[in-house]
Structures are given as C-alpha cells and as structure tokens.
Amino acid sequence: MAESPRRTAAKRHYLMCRPTHFEVSYAINPWMNPDKPMDADLALAQWERIRDLYLGFGHEVSFIEPVEGLPDMVFSANGATVVDGKVLIAKFRHRERAAEADAYRAWFEEHGYSDLKVPEYVNEGEGDFAPAGRRILAGAGFRSDPGAHEELGDFFGLPVVGLELIDPRFYHLDTALFVLDEDLVAYYPAAFSEESRDVLRELYPDAVIATRQDADAFGLNAVSDGLNVVLTETATHLIGELRERGFEVHGVDMSELLKAGGAVKCITQEIRRP
Template sequence: MAEVARRTATRRHYLMCRPTHFEVTYTINPWMDPRKPMDAGLALAQWERVRDLYLGFGHQVSFIDPVPGLPDMVFSANGATVVDGKVLIAKFRHQERAAEADAYRAWFEEHGHCGLRVPEYVNEGEGDFAPAGRRILAGAGFRSDPGAVAELRAFFGLPVTGLTLTDPRFYHLDTALFVLDDDLVAYYPAAFSEESQEELRRLYPDAVIATREDADAFGLNAVSDGLNVVVTETATHLIGELRERGFEVHGVDMSELLKAGGAVKCITQEIRRP
C-alpha cells in the first residue's frame, strides 16, 4: 500500500457575506431557475455551517455587509482576487452583478488595503482566478475576458497560466478546479479545452481527477487549507480520492446555494497577505 502523504494546514483569512438577500430572481448561468422554490432559512444554515468550520479550523473570517438588491453578493469569491496584499477588484460580465464590485472595493478600501486596482478587463475574481503557490491559474471562456491574463500578470508580478473552459455548466474555473496546496489541484478534465488539459497534465501530473458526477455535484467548488477540505457532501468519488491522499474532508450540504450555481468556494474569498 502506498504511503499516505502527511498534510499540513496553514492559517487562512477568509471574507464572507451573509446570505441575507440571497434568492434566485434571474438567470445568468445554467443552474439558475427562478421558478424553483428556495428555502432562505436553509441557505443561511448552510452558509453558517461553512463559516463555523473555518472558525473551528482556526482561520480568521471577516464579513462584508450584504447589500439589498444584490442577491448573489453572498458569493464573495467573485468580488476580488487578493495576492500578497494586493487587490484586483472584479468587473462583472452581467449587469445584474455589476454593483457588487463597488461594494467589495469599498470594503477593501475601508479595511486598509492600499494596493488596489480597478480592472480594465472583465474578471470575476476567484471565480476564474486560482492562486496556486507562486502561480495563478486563470480561467476564461464564459465570464472573465482572456485579456485579463496579461492584466493579472502585470499587476501581481506572478506567472499566470490561462485555461479555457468549454462546458457552459462549468462557467467559472472554480466549478471545474480547486487548489489543494501549492503543488496540487483537483479538476474535471472535460470542462477544459484539449490544450488546457495538456497544460494541466504538465503542471500537475499527480492531480486529483474528478468524475462528471463530482463536477455536477459542485465538488470542485471546494476550499482547502492544505489539510482540511470543505466540499459538497454528494461528491462521493472525489471525497474518497481526497481521503486516500491524506486530506481531512468535511462534507457539507449546499443544496440551496447550488440553485444559484455556487457552493463552498463561491462563498469564500481568500485574503492573502505577504
């Protein structure tokens, strides 16, 4: 039997937004259907469960006030990308979410983040940008503009690998891939172009490969601190693979938030300081 790797958690700082105004009132991705009933109380309980796990792991969690009329603001991962204390604010593709960028910009300014950039190109924050060690993986194809790759590279001064998404069900990078530690990712290959699949195989030959069932369950919309992985509980194959690799997996119910096309990662913005 192969030796299981010893994993180590690193303390993180997360930004979350309480789902006070969360509801599905429009359709901007294949998962959203305003005709489906939604349980606001259950959505809050699911969000609180993730928050409580982070606090239990010893991570710092900050909160941005929800804004009336912005039901998707709960998906704080989309508000910005933060690396080495520098903040690239989002610029949303759909008008329904555009005002969220102003709210997140105000929060970062109020909390003393001076290295802040309002982008030229459309980007949806950590929905499409995944910092992995000293590299950033950048998804495009449905939301973020391919031109954002050069903007990312220039602003953060880090290598950026562009990846092309090809399946509209996996419209953001964080629905098809997540970072487990600086050198390891999990992803669903069929969500990417052939060229991007080749690049991922080159960069991460030992990656955890998810099934279509894992991806459909939003199992790749997960968060790892290097040891603890918070993931949708229905991604059973992926959970088994992660445990075999030595991760401590915490399955959660995300059924209500999934009705808007989001899960664990979508509600989690990471603030990375130097």
C-alpha cells in the first residue's frame, strides 16, 4: 500500500456568525421545513464545537454580530468572497436573505477592507465560489448567476472555472465540492452536468470522489486547512477516503444546522489575505 502523503496545515482566518437568531422559518431549499422541530441550544453547541476546533488548530476566528430577523446569517460563507484582501460582497437570490449582504458589507468596511465590490449579478459568496490555488471554481444552476463568473474573474484577476449544478438538493457548489488544498478537491459527480464532470476529471484526476450517502450527509460541506478536515460525522465513506490520503479528519454533529441546508462550510467564511 502506498504511503500517505505528508500534509501540512496553513494558518487560516475565518469569519463566523453566532446562531443567536437561527431558526427555520421559511423554505428556500429542499432541506428546509419550517414545520420540523429544531433545538436552538443544540444548534449553538454545534456551532461552538466548530469554532473551538478552529481555535484549537491555531486559526484566527473573527465574529460578525448576528442581526435579528436574519436567521440564515449564521451561514457566513454566503456573505462574501475574499481573495488577496479584496472583497466581493454577495447578492442573494431570495428576498429572505437579501439584507445579509448589507450586514457583511458593513463588517468588512468597519474592519478596514477598502478594496470592496458590490456586485451587479446574483452571487452567494463561497456558497458557489471556491478559491483553489490561483483559480476559482464557480458554481451556477440554482443560486449564483452565470454572469457573476465574469464579474468574479475581472475583480480578482484570476481564472474562473464554471461548473453547472443539476441536482436541486445540491443547490450550492459547497454542498457538492470542497477544496482540500490548491491541487486537490473532493466532490460528488452526480451533482454536476456531464460537461462539468469532464472539466473536474481533467483538472483533478486524483480527486476524492464522494458517494451519494456522503453528499446526502453534507459531508462535502467541509473545511480543510491542508491537514485538518472538519465535516459531518455521518459521511463515513468520505472520512475513510480522506484518512487514507493523509488528512486528519474531525467528524462533527451538524444535525440542527442541516435542517436549514447548511453544515461546516456554510458557517465558515475564509478571509484570504495577500
């Protein structure tokens, strides 16, 4: 058996939003059901577990103040995309989340991020945009507008690889793919169009391939620092594959946040400095 590659962690800076006002009060994706009971205390404990893991890894974690009436603001990954200290603010497709963009814009302005763009096209931040080394993988099909891809590339000055999502259960790119390091991703092929699957196979011939069970468990809504991977504990096949590749895997319970269609990555926005 081939020896697993040596992995190293890179220090990251994450932005998180405490789930003070989190609830499932509307349905804008197939996972949401306002009639299904949820446990707010458990949701907070699950969020705190992720925060504590990041701090334990030595990462920097910043916090944005939650806004009453914005229950999905906990999903900070959707608020913006940050590369080289430049900030592309989100523009949400659904009116229920529209005001989140203003809250995230205000946070970045208050914290000295002056190279900031308010977009013309709908984009839902890192929900659909995944920086991978010196390229950005960009999803479309359900939320972000394909026109946002050109806007994204022009603003950051990086090549953008468009990927078409075809299964409404995997409505954001970050439900179907995540970046392990600049040369490696994990993804669920059936979430993508045939053309996009061809693109991913060409770009990432050694990619970690997830099963439907992994994807249904939101195992691909995960965060990697190059060594440590945090993901839902029920994505058991994916966890085994990642360990074989030399990653240190940290399985977590995301049961309450999953009721809104989000997991580890959704509550984690990465602030990438120059």
